[in-house]
Amino acid sequence: MRMNRWLFSGALLVLLVVLGGGCATSGTGDQRLARYRPDGAQRRPWEWGPKTVAPVAAVTTAATNGAVVAVTPTPVEPVQSGYDGEGAVLRRGDSIIVYLKNIPRPEDIQEEVDAVGFITLPYIGKIRVAGMSTSRAEDAIKAAYIDGDIFKKIDVIVVAEAGTYYVRGEVKRPGVYLVSGALTLVQAVTSAGGYTDFAKPSKIKVIRDRQDMTFNGDRIEDGKDPDPLIKAKDTIIVPRRWM
Numbered sequence: 447m448r449m450n451r452w453l454f455s456g457a458l459l460v461l462l463v464v465l466g467g468g469c470a471t472s473g474t475g476d477q478r479l480a481r482y483r484p485d486g487a488q489r490r491p492w493e494w495g496p497k498t499v500a501p502v503a504a505v506t507t508a509a510t511n512g513a514v515v516a517v518t519p520t521p522v523e524p525v526q527s528g529y530d531g532e533g534a535v536l537r538r539g540d541s542i543i544v545y546l547k548n549i550p551r552p553e554d555i556q557e558e559v560d561a562v563g564f565i566t567l568p569y570i571g572k573i574r575v576a577g578m579s580t581s582r583a584e585d586a587i588k589a590a591y592i593d594g595d596i597f598k599k600i601d602v603i604v605v606a607e608a609g610t611y612y613v614r615g616e617v618k619r620p621g622v623y624l625v626s627g628a629l630t631l632v633q634a635v636t637s638a639g640g641y642t643d644f645a646k647p648s649k650i651k652v653i654r655d656r657q658d659m660t661f662n663g664d665r666i667e668d669g670k671d672p673d674p675l676i677k678a679k680d681t682i683i684v685p686r687r688w689m
Contacts, residue, residue: 534606536575536583538563538628541678544587545603561628561675569596580604609678613638616645616684630673632666634682646687653681 536542536559544555544567557565563576570590575583584602591597609625611634618639631650641647647663654677663684665671676682 535577535579536604536606538576539625539675539677541607541609541625542575542580543605543607545601545605546591547601547603549597549600558677570594575604580606607678611676611678612681614681614683616642616686618642625676625678629676631661631676631682632663632673634676635663635684638682641684644686646685649685651683651685652676653683654679 538559538561540559542557542559542565544557544565546553546555546568553568555567557567559565559576563574564572565575566572567587567590570587573587573590575586578586581604583604587604588600588602591600591602610622611625611629612622613634614620617635618641620638623634623637631652635641635650641663647667648665650661650663652659652661652674659674661674662671666673
């Protein structure tokens with residue numbers, strides 16, 4: 447009888463061990479919840495599927511007399527003043543350098559776009575460049591030399607210079623200013639804040655290439671005298687009136 451109890455107890459123990467081992471090696475693995483950690487895009491776990499990229503240009507539909515028509519919006523290109531995508535746009539009064547290369551005697555020519563938009567170059571004379579980008583001006587100059595049978599081959603480079611002028615004396619903001627296109631004397635004084643209460647506009651002096659020129663600002667503003675163009679490196683001096 448005692449032997450039978452031992453056999454029964456041993457069999458029961460073996461059965462418990464077998465059942466316990468089977469649970470421990472079950473394919474369900476560790477059932478503990480993993481700690482939540484967002485991915486690099488800060489998405490939640492249920493959003494970890496393939497990322498959908500929105501189209502660059504959305505396509506909408508419009509109903510026309512009962513028919514559905516697809517409408518694609520037209521992209522708008524940014525516009526920068528003074529540029530057309532092919533370089534700076536040349537204007538009257540601009541100082542430029544024209545490099546003539548790949549010819550027997552290469553030249554570097556400094557020119558200024560005159561009041562009607564032309565520059566003067568060797569062998570071809572006057573050529574209009576105002577309103578052109580530097581790239582288009584290069585093409586026009588190159589074509590003028592080749593079509594005129596002056597050179598069979600030539601490379602042209604046009605560089606627009608950023609010139610400055612100076613305003614001194616009885617203006618509200620004396621200093622150095624940038625020449626931008628066709629700039630007149632009255633515009634230059636206005637850019638410097640205008641006259642002070644002690645200014646004498648009838649005797650404005652412009653110094654250019656060591657030469658002094660005197661202009662009557664009152665007559666210019668009244669339309670009695672022409673408003674002269676200001677060039678790069680000019681110095682404008684507005685004198686003080688004496689009581």
